Amino acid sequence: MKNFHRSRSLKPTAKQVAHVAGVSLAAVSRAFTPGASLDVEKRKRILAVAEEIGYLSPARRTAEAISATTITLVAGDLLNPFYPFVLDTLAKQLQESERQLLVYALAANTDVDSVTEQILAARPSAIIVTSAHLTSSMARACRQHQIKVVLLNRIQRDIRINAVACDNFQGGRDAGRLLLERGYRKIALVGGVANTSTHVERVRGLRDVLAEAGGAIHAQAFGNFTYKGGYTAGKTLLSVPDAPDAIFCCNDIMALAVIDVAREFGLRIPEDLAVIGFDDIPMASWNSYGLTTIRQPVERMVMEALKIIDDPTIKPSDDGIITMLPGTLVTRSSA
Amino acid sequence: MKNFHRSRSLKPTAKQVAHVAGVSLAAVSRAFTPGASLDVEKRKRILAVAEEIGYLSPARRTAEAISATTITLVAGDLLNPFYPFVLDTLAKQLQESERQLLVYALAANTDVDSVTEQILAARPSAIIVTSAHLTSSMARACRQHQIKVVLLNRIQRDIRINAVACDNFQGGRDAGRLLLERGYRKIALVGGVANTSTHVERVRGLRDVLAEAGGAIHAQAFGNFTYKGGYTAGKTLLSVPDAPDAIFCCNDIMALAVIDVAREFGLRIPEDLAVIGFDDIPMASWNSYGLTTIRQPVERMVMEALKIIDDPTIKPSDDGIITMLPGTLVTRSSA
DNA sequence: TACTCCTATGAAAATTTTTCAATCAGCTTC
DNA sequence: GAAGCTGATTGAAAAATTTTCATAGGAGTA
Structure with a gap:
C-alpha cells in the first residue's frame, strides 16, 4: 500500500491521500485548511501521508x-x-x-x-x-x-x-603585517563577540602573524561589535600604564570608537596610536577618520x-x- | 444583466462570470491561469467582468x-x-x-x-x-x-x-532659534535636495525664525543629503571671506561632513563655528562629533x-x- | 490544394472545496 | 440521574473549479 501512488498518474491527488490515510476526501481538504474542524491527530496523520505521497493542496501549491x-x-x-x-x-x-x-x-x-x-x-x-x-x-x-x-x-x-x-583569517594577518611593517610592536586587540567566526578568525589571523614575528597580542578587550562597546574597550586599553601603540579592531565602528577615545586622550593618529578596522563601511573613508581597514567584497x-x-x-x-x-x-x- | 450577481448568494462564482461574459466556465478558469491558451481580448473581457462582479479565482484568493x-x-x-x-x-x-x-x-x-x-x-x-x-x-x-x-x-x-x-518647519525654527539665542548671527545653510519636503520645510523654518529676528540666511549650498555633498558644500561655505559662524544642515550626515571640513579649516566647534543637523542618527552622539540636532521620533x-x-x-x-x-x-x- | 502544426474552445471528466445532516461527547438544567 | 443543549467532528453529497479531450479554425508550407 505504501507505493500506492507510484501506480497512479504523475500528480498525486487528495483522493489517494484519503485512501491511504483511511479518511474521507473532505477530511483531506480540511487538513489543509487552517481553522477547519478536524481532529488534531487525524490532521497530523493526513499531512504526514500527504508529504509521503507528495500531495499539496491547490492553495498550498499557489502559496x-x-x-x-x-x-x-x-x-x-x-x-x-x-x-x-x-x-x-x-x-x-x-x-x-x-x-x-x-x-x-x-x-x-x-x-x-x-x-x-x-x-x-x-x-x-x-x-x-x-x-x-x-x-x-x-x-x-x-x-x-x-x-x-x-x-x-x-x-x-x-x-x-x-x-x-x-577570508577573515587572512584579513587579520594582513592587518597585523601592516602594523608590524610600520614598526608598531605593542599591538592590542578590540574583539567583537567571542563565539562568532568573524571575531575568532580575525583574531586568529592577527595572532598568527604576530607569532611569526615572535610577538603576541599586547592586550585585548571586547567591544561587542558596537560603537559603545568599542568606546569602552578603547578606554580600557588606553588607560593602563603600558598602553599599546596600535589597536586592531574586529570591525569598523569599534575602530572609529577607538579613534574617538584616542583623540580624547590627546593621542596623535597614527604617530602615537595606529588603528585598523575591518569591513570598510562608508564612514571609514570620512575625512575625520581616514580609517585603514580590510574591505569586505x-x-x-x-x-x-x-x-x-x-x-x-x-x-x-x-x-x-x-x-x-x-x-x-x-x-x-x-x- | 449588470446586477445579475446581486440576486445570487454572497460569494460570486466563476459560473456567474462565465454567464455574464458569455463564455464557457473553462474560459473563466483559463483567464486566471497565466500561460493558458486564451484569446487576449477574451481574457481581458473576462477579467473585467470578474472585477465587476467581485470574483477571484481560488489561486488569486490565496495569493x-x-x-x-x-x-x-x-x-x-x-x-x-x-x-x-x-x-x-x-x-x-x-x-x-x-x-x-x-x-x-x-x-x-x-x-x-x-x-x-x-x-x-x-x-x-x-x-x-x-x-x-x-x-x-x-x-x-x-x-x-x-x-x-x-x-x-x-x-x-x-x-x-x-x-x-x-514637523520639519518647527524643527527648522527650533534650530534657528537656538543659534540666535547662542548669539550666532551669520547663519548659513547646507540644503539637501531642492524639491523635497524635508529640505523645503526645514529651510522655511530656519528662514522664518531668522526673519522674525530681522535677519536672513547668510549663505547657502546644497549637499544632496549625502556626506560627500555635505563635505563639498561645507568647503564652499567656509572658503569665502565672510564665512558663516553657524551652519544649519538639513540632515545629520551632511552636518557631520561640515564638522569634518571645519576641523580641516582649524575651526573650533562651537566657538568658531556652530553646526546643527537634523535626524539624530546614532553617529550624532558619537564623542568625536557631539552633534546638536533635531531628533525625529x-x-x-x-x-x-x-x-x-x-x-x-x-x-x-x-x-x-x-x-x-x-x-x-x-x-x-x-x- | 492538401497537409501539418498550433491556437483557441466548450463539453465533459477529474479534482477539490463546501455544505449538510448525523453522530457524539461534555455540560447544564431540572 | 435523565433530558436537553451546544459545539466539535465526520462522511456523503453538492457545488465549484481545474484539467482533459476532442474538435475547429487558421497560418504556414510542401
Whole structure:
C-alpha cells in the first residue's frame, strides 16, 4: 500500500491521500485548511501521508509558487552600517532577477529562534542570515522544509550550513603585517563577540602573524561589535600604564570608537596610536577618520550567496559549502 | 444583466462570470491561469467582468490572503544611517503583528517607477515609501489596486497621498532659534535636495525664525543629503571671506561632513563655528562629533504609518492624511 | 490544394472545496 | 440521574473549479 501512488498518474491527488490515510476526501481538504474542524491527530496523520505521497493542496501549491520567488534576509544588527550596505546590495541584485526580499530584523543579541515560526510560515525559497546566530533546531527545520540557508559574513561549523564570508583569517594577518611593517610592536586587540567566526578568525589571523614575528597580542578587550562597546574597550586599553601603540579592531565602528577615545586622550593618529578596522563601511573613508581597514567584497559575497541559492545541484539537505573571498587592505591615514 | 450577481448568494462564482461574459466556465478558469491558451481580448473581457462582479479565482484568493499580511517598504537611500533605523523599527513592529516586510532598495536618485511593476505584482496590502519620489502614475496605480500608500519622512502635496513626517518647519525654527539665542548671527545653510519636503520645510523654518529676528540666511549650498555633498558644500561655505559662524544642515550626515571640513579649516566647534543637523542618527552622539540636532521620533512615525495602514475607515482611494509629529531639539557640543 | 502544426474552445471528466445532516461527547438544567 | 443543549467532528453529497479531450479554425508550407 505504501507505493500506492507510484501506480497512479504523475500528480498525486487528495483522493489517494484519503485512501491511504483511511479518511474521507473532505477530511483531506480540511487538513489543509487552517481553522477547519478536524481532529488534531487525524490532521497530523493526513499531512504526514500527504508529504509521503507528495500531495499539496491547490492553495498550498499557489502559496509555494509565490514564495518561490521570495528570499528572506534575517539581519541581526542593522545599526552597524555594514549590514544596510549588504541589504542594499542584496535588494538590488534580487530586483534584477524579479525576486522579492523579505526582511526580518532581530533584536540585539537574540538568535533566530524568536522568528523561526514566522519565517517558516512564509515558506521562502531561501534564507540568508547575517550577523545572527543560527540555532541547530532552525537549521534542522529548514532542511526539513527544503529551504536553502546561507550564512553571510559568518561561518558556523557546528551545523554544517552554507556560508559565504570574507577570508577573515587572512584579513587579520594582513592587518597585523601592516602594523608590524610600520614598526608598531605593542599591538592590542578590540574583539567583537567571542563565539562568532568573524571575531575568532580575525583574531586568529592577527595572532598568527604576530607569532611569526615572535610577538603576541599586547592586550585585548571586547567591544561587542558596537560603537559603545568599542568606546569602552578603547578606554580600557588606553588607560593602563603600558598602553599599546596600535589597536586592531574586529570591525569598523569599534575602530572609529577607538579613534574617538584616542583623540580624547590627546593621542596623535597614527604617530602615537595606529588603528585598523575591518569591513570598510562608508564612514571609514570620512575625512575625520581616514580609517585603514580590510574591505569586505560585499557585492561578490552577495553574488556568491545567490549562486549557492540558485544552483540546483546544491540541495538544502546537503552539507554546507563554505565560500571564502579575499578582503582588501585599504590603507588610509590611521595606520 | 449588470446586477445579475446581486440576486445570487454572497460569494460570486466563476459560473456567474462565465454567464455574464458569455463564455464557457473553462474560459473563466483559463483567464486566471497565466500561460493558458486564451484569446487576449477574451481574457481581458473576462477579467473585467470578474472585477465587476467581485470574483477571484481560488489561486488569486490565496495569493491575496498571503499578501494581505505583507507590507512593502520602498527605501530610497539606505546608505544614510537614518533609514536603516527606520527599517529596523518597522521590521520589529511588523514582526509583533506577525506581518511580513518586503523591501525594495532604489538606486540613488531614481523614482519609484523603476520597480512599480514588481511591487504591484507582489500585491502588498500596503506600501511605505521613504526618501524616494513617488510618481503620480504609481500613486494612481496603487489607488486602482486598492493598495494603501504612506510616505514616511516626506510629504508630497501634488498627489494627495498619506504621509507621516516630523514637523520639519518647527524643527527648522527650533534650530534657528537656538543659534540666535547662542548669539550666532551669520547663519548659513547646507540644503539637501531642492524639491523635497524635508529640505523645503526645514529651510522655511530656519528662514522664518531668522526673519522674525530681522535677519536672513547668510549663505547657502546644497549637499544632496549625502556626506560627500555635505563635505563639498561645507568647503564652499567656509572658503569665502565672510564665512558663516553657524551652519544649519538639513540632515545629520551632511552636518557631520561640515564638522569634518571645519576641523580641516582649524575651526573650533562651537566657538568658531556652530553646526546643527537634523535626524539624530546614532553617529550624532558619537564623542568625536557631539552633534546638536533635531531628533525625529522614528518609533512614533512608524507607529503612525501603521495606524493609517490598519485603520479600515481610511480607504486607499481617499485623499491623503498628513500626520506631523514634533521633533526634539537635542543639544550636544556642536552648538 | 492538401497537409501539418498550433491556437483557441466548450463539453465533459477529474479534482477539490463546501455544505449538510448525523453522530457524539461534555455540560447544564431540572 | 435523565433530558436537553451546544459545539466539535465526520462522511456523503453538492457545488465549484481545474484539467482533459476532442474538435475547429487558421497560418504556414510542401
